[in-house]
Amino acid sequence: MSxxxxxxxxxxxxxxxxxxxxxxLALSAQAQAQTQTTSQDESVAVxxxxxxxxxxxGVAPVGSPLSAVTREDxxxxxxxxxxxxLRSTPTxxxxxxxxxxxxxxxxxxxxxxxxxxxxxxxxxxGLTLVLFNGHxxxxxxxxxxxxxxxxxxxxxxxxxxxxxxxxxSVYGSDAVAGVINFITRKNFNGAETSANYGVADGYTSKxxxxxxxxxxxxxxxxxDYAYSANSHLSGLERSxxxxxxxxxxxxxxxxxxxxPANVMVGGATYALSGxxxxxxxxxxxxxxxxxxxxxxxxxxxxxxxxTQDLSDRLSVYGSALYxxxxxxxxxxxxSRDNSKAGLAVTVTQGPAYNYVTGNLGVPAGAHTxxxxxxxxxxxxxxxxxxxxxxxxxxxxxxxxxxxxxASAEIxxxxxxxxxxxxxxxQSLVTSSAANGSLNPYGVGPATSxxxxxxxxxYESRYSVRQTLLEGLAKVQGTLFDLPAGGVKxxxxxxxxxxxxxxxxxxxxxAGAPVTAPVSVRGERKVTSVYGEVFIPVIGxxxxxxxxxxxxxxxxLRYDDFDDVGSTTNPKIGVxxxxxxxxxxxxxxxxxxxxxxxxxxxxxxxxxxxxFADFTGSTTPGAYSIIxxxxxxxxxxxxxxxxxxxxxKPDALPGLSASLGFFKIDYKNVIxxxxxxxxxxxxxxxxxxxxIYNPTAAQVTTAVGSMRHDGLVYxxxxxxxxxxxxxxxxxxxxxxxxxxxxDVRYRVTTDVGNLGFGVGGTRLTKFxxxxxxDTRTSSRLDTNYAVKWLGRGNASWSHGAWTAVLFGNYxxxxxxxxxxxxxxxxxxxxLHLGYAPEGEGLLSGIELSLDVSNLTDQDPPTFADTNxxxxxxxxxxxIGRMWTVGLRKxx
Numbered sequence: 001m002s003x004x005x006x007x008x009x010x011x012x013x014x015x016x017x018x019x020x021x022x023x024x025l026a027l028s029a030q031a032q033a034q035t036q037t038t039s040q041d042e043s044v045a046v047x048x049x050x051x052x053x054x055x056x057x058g059v060a061p062v063g064s065p066l067s068a069v070t071r072e073d074x075x076x077x078x079x080x081x082x083x084x085x086l087r088s089t090p091t092x093x094x095x096x097x098x099x100x101x102x103x104x105x106x107x108x109x110x111x112x113x114x115x116x117x118x119x120x121x122x123x124x125x126g127l128t129l130v131l132f133n134g135h136x137x138x139x140x141x142x143x144x145x146x147x148x149x150x151x152x153x154x155x156x157x158x159x160x161x162x163x164x165x166x167x168x169s170v171y172g173s174d175a176v177a178g179v180i181n182f183i184t185r186k187n188f189n190g191a192e193t194s195a196n197y198g199v200a201d202g203y204t205s206k207x208x209x210x211x212x213x214x215x216x217x218x219x220x221x222x223x224d225y226a227y228s229a230n231s232h233l234s235g236l237e238r239s240x241x242x243x244x245x246x247x248x249x250x251x252x253x254x255x256x257x258x259x260p261a262n263v264m265v266g267g268a269t270y271a272l273s274g275x276x277x278x279x280x281x282x283x284x285x286x287x288x289x290x291x292x293x294x295x296x297x298x299x300x301x302x303x304x305x306x307t308q309d310l311s312d313r314l315s316v317y318g319s320a321l322y323x324x325x326x327x328x329x330x331x332x333x334x335s336r337d338n339s340k341a342g343l344a345v346t347v348t349q350g351p352a353y354n355y356v357t358g359n360l361g362v363p364a365g366a367h368t369x370x371x372x373x374x375x376x377x378x379x380x381x382x383x384x385x386x387x388x389x390x391x392x393x394x395x396x397x398x399x400x401x402x403x404x405x406a407s408a409e410i411x412x413x414x415x416x417x418x419x420x421x422x423x424x425x426q427s428l429v430t431s432s433a434a435n436g437s438l439n440p441y442g443v444g445p446a447t448s449x450x451x452x453x454x455x456x457x458y459e460s461r462y463s464v465r466q467t468l469l470e471g472l473a474k475v476q477g478t479l480f481d482l483p484a485g486g487v488k489x490x491x492x493x494x495x496x497x498x499x500x501x502x503x504x505x506x507x508x509x510a511g512a513p514v515t516a517p518v519s520v521r522g523e524r525k526v527t528s529v530y531g532e533v534f535i536p537v538i539g540x541x542x543x544x545x546x547x548x549x550x551x552x553x554x555x556l557r558y559d560d561f562d563d564v565g566s567t568t569n570p571k572i573g574v575x576x577x578x579x580x581x582x583x584x585x586x587x588x589x590x591x592x593x594x595x596x597x598x599x600x601x602x603x604x605x606x607x608x609x610x611f612a613d614f615t616g617s618t619t620p621g622a623y624s625i626i627x628x629x630x631x632x633x634x635x636x637x638x639x640x641x642x643x644x645x646x647x648k649p650d651a652l653p654g655l656s657a658s659l660g661f662f663k664i665d666y667k668n669v670i671x672x673x674x675x676x677x678x679x680x681x682x683x684x685x686x687x688x689x690x691i692y693n694p695t696a697a698q699v700t701t702a703v704g705s706m707r708h709d710g711l712v713y714x715x716x717x718x719x720x721x722x723x724x725x726x727x728x729x730x731x732x733x734x735x736x737x738x739x740x741x742d743v744r745y746r747v748t749t750d751v752g753n754l755g756f757g758v759g760g761t762r763l764t765k766f767x768x769x770x771x772x773d774t775r776t777s778s779r780l781d782t783n784y785a786v787k788w789l790g791r792g793n794a795s796w797s798h799g800a801w802t803a804v805l806f807g808n809y810x811x812x813x814x815x816x817x818x819x820x821x822x823x824x825x826x827x828x829x830l831h832l833g834y835a836p837e838g839e840g841l842l843s844g845i846e847l848s849l850d851v852s853n854l855t856d857q858d859p860p861t862f863a864d865t866n867x868x869x870x871x872x873x874x875x876x877x878i879g880r881m882w883t884v885g886l887r888k889x890x
Contacts, residue, residue, distance in 0.1 A: 052161035052181040062553035063573025063587030064165035078850040078883035080207040080228040081150040090760040103295035103329035104337035106142035118177040125596030129175040138413035138468040151323035151389035153226035153301040155209030166640030168591035169555040169571035188213030191890035198883035202237030205230035218309035229298035250863025258285035259372040259442035262620040290379035295329035327385035340423020344621020350436015355444035371440035381422040404477030411470040425458040484539030500597035502604035522602030530557035595633040603630025654746040679817030737765035752798030760790030802833035823860040844889030856880035
């Protein structure tokens with residue numbers, strides 16, 4: 001338990017819990033005593049909805065910005081899943097980009113949405129809380145425990161609400177940067193069928209959704225099924241994908257593990273070819289071009305939701321969500337994404353050895369040969385990922401009297417993820433090359449097919465099951481009345497249990513593993529109590545100058561974790577409406593994020609990994625070691641601030657404008673030290689996380705008792721060029737500031753309805769201080785924190801026709817590994833819609849044509865030792881994509 005995280009003694013905890021419980025009981029008694037209720041009051045209570053950011057029904061978050069992706073917005077984005085839908089929102093990570101989820105390995109099978117990019121890529125947990133109808137989903141992933149938004153069928157989504165402000169005082173852990181809440185459609189009668197088909201150069205996608213709904217007096221039913229799929233996009237389909245980046249101001253990152261091979265003997269290097277051997281510079285070859293830029297995948301999803309009033313006071317409700325996803329990713333057999341790739345082996349005998357010494361002019365002696373499997377197995381191996389999500393909710397609500405309502409809910413879910421990565425049996429390659437039965441040279445006598453089948457029959461398999469079981473109870477209603485209105489409150493308690501169980505094995509796909517399988521299991525229990533009060537200080541009826549209304553919200557939450565301690569987080573929010581149409585808002589609060597179980601000692605991926613060399617060595621077979629996985633961690637904490645205004649002038653109907661300032665002081669940041677440790681070799685900030693040209697003793701000490709995933713010293717005789725410690729840890733403090741803006745204007749003219757809008761984010765500060773260091777560095781205006789993100793639109797609608805033109809802008813930034821500026825990524829999207837009025841089959845039909853990246857803009861060049869000239873988190877390699885859609889309401 002982290003002592004710095006424990007706030008308050010045991011006595012204070014008991015007093016806090018007793019006080020909240022006493023308040024709940026007292027309020028319940030007061031509510032029962034209020035016998036004068038009208039049918040009108042009860043009707044209003046039923047119609048009020050819970051808004052994201054507040055636990056009080058019918059009350060929007062006070063002081064915090066609330067934005068929404070509406071149903072109409074959803075129709076104008078050709079998204080096949082909920083994750084793709086968020087890529088049209090500038091405040092959320094992966095805007096205007098495909099994101100890092102390329103399915104190449106176990107680290108990135110789930111795209112975690114992050115508000116303002118805060119916490120993006122930090123590790124197993126998320127700093128943006130993702131909710132489904134206001135409730136948590138089970139964690140997902142192998143190295144992650146944040147939920148997978150793509151498990152939610154997009155056809156069932158009514159809107160997506162985003163609160164870009166700290167919200168731990170309401171929701172507890174994870175809501176540091178804010179909350180994203182996917183809200184499904186309600187009170188839907190009839191059926192709706194929709195289908196889309198999209199095509200780009202070398203890529204296709206398709207989706208189908210069938211929705212049924214029925215409402216009746218006192219109840220409703222919603223049933224949805226969705227299917228979506230896309231082909232893979234290979235790097236071979238894009239001419240700019242290359243490891244040789246000299247022409248764009250980078251370096252030549254091509255591999256020296258090639259076919260034909262390079263042979264080092266007697267201190268000299270010989271580059272082989274079918275014609276002979278040339279002493280001097282080694283062969284170089286592309287190793288990543290054949291890898292997928294985006295994986296092939298398909299999903300099946302289902303949702304059932306039902307509500308029923310059992311009496312005038314009691315109603316029950318429930319829902320069940322199911323999602324199954326299959327991902328197939330082609331990974332280059334010798335790519336940096338394949339830990340079971342080629343390697344340097346020692347050869348002293350055999351037919352192939354005799355061939356190169358007798359016919360190609362390579363001197364006799366011990367040969368160090370760079371074996372590239374491409375000649376034996378083709379360009380790629382196909383990795384496979386399976387994910388399965390099940391989430392269910394059962395709840396009941398009881399009207400206590402007046403407008404007081406009590407509710408109790410059980411939220412349960414589980415996620416099962418399996419990742420299979422394929423490659424070669426490196427140990428068998430090493431021993432077979434040594435005894436002469438395998439030819440690693442790429443020229444000369446062929447290796448027997450029986451041996452190659454053994455070499456290629458090798459997989460690394462990760463399997464994780466995560467569960468969530470949560471019980472929630474809450475009462476809410478009006479405490480008392482003030483001249484400006486009723487003071488409302490909500491008080492509740494939750495009990496949550498989460499588990500994380502994972503296994504790992506490697507070896508032949510069938511049969512005994514080469515080493516004993518690894519299993520880990522973690523469990524966490526959390527008890528929470530919270531309260532929130534909404535106070536209307538001044539109202540319109542009081543007729544006070546420059547204070548049409550002033551509302552204040554106070555919230556407080558106490559969370560007790562059985563593994564990392566307890567925390568209390570308050571928040572205050574204020575709305576001040578100076579006059580009709582102009583409102584100031586501001587908030588202050590504290591938030592926190594408990595370490596993910598995929599980050600800490602239960603991390604299944606704690607290991608030492610042998611990678612291709614990252615230092616630029618020209619020695620054939622050179623390699624580096626990366627230490628990865630979990631650690632002993634403390635929770636992350638943050639102080640969050642927001643200040644802004646909303647403007648809707650009466651004098652200009654149709655205009656709305658908002659501007660908001662946000663500030664986050666973020667401490668004990670849990671993350672990897674980052675690949676900057678590798679890509680910034682001259683930055684002294686990262687010296688403590690790497691060893692260049694290590695001795696044998698240093699390597700042995702660094703690796704310790706970690707699992708060796710691949711051939712890691714002392715498994716091979718050659719020392720690595722470097723050891724990088726990239727294990728997750730409490731790495732730094734970050735101070736982040738920025739502005740969110742949104743301006744929209746709609747007007748009706750003789751030629752139709754016109755609309756214009758622009759919105760986005762401007763980061764103004766992103767400073768980082770590595771723990772234990774006194775130096776502060778700015779990450780602003782780099783690939784870590786891009787200054788400008790924005791999306792504008794111009795729309796026209798008239799009768800059955802709709803046309804919308806979108807402009808997407810990701811600003812320029814500096815690539816920290818090369819100190820070169822990357823150009824801005826600017827794309828244009830077009831949406832055309834046609835919804836004719838008609839009868840029969842034409843009734844309720846909507847046709848659409850969407851063109852994403854209308855100008856077919858290539859991603860900006862991004863020279864980097866760890867990339868093939870593209871930054872997936874800031875750009876999109878798919879290019880121009882045409883999507884046709886059909887929607888029919890029955």
